[in-house]
Amino acid sequence: MAVHLIVGAGMVGATTARQLAERGEQVRIVSRSGRGPNHPGSGGSPSTPPTPTGSANSRRA
Numbered sequence: 001m002a003v004h005l006i007v008g009a010g011m012v013g014a015t016t017a018r019q020l021a022e023r024g025e026q027v028r029i030v031s032r033s034g035r036g037p038n039h040p041g042s043g044g045s046p047s048t049p050p051t052p053t054g055s056a057n058s059r060r061a
Contacts, residue, residue: 004027013031
């Protein structure tokens with residue numbers, strides 16, 4: 001039997017791992033230690049919005 005390796009224990013990784021385990025599959029979850037960046041909807045503080053495409057910071061000289 002294969003072992004499924006899920007990288008990331010966020011909402012998607014945890015849900016995928018649970019669904020595989022419910023089907024009787026072997027699952028291992030690997031997650032980095034510590035806190036990662038905040039994501040929209042995560043309940044953390046808002047992150048800095050991305051720079052829009054075509055702004056002065058993204059143009060080449």
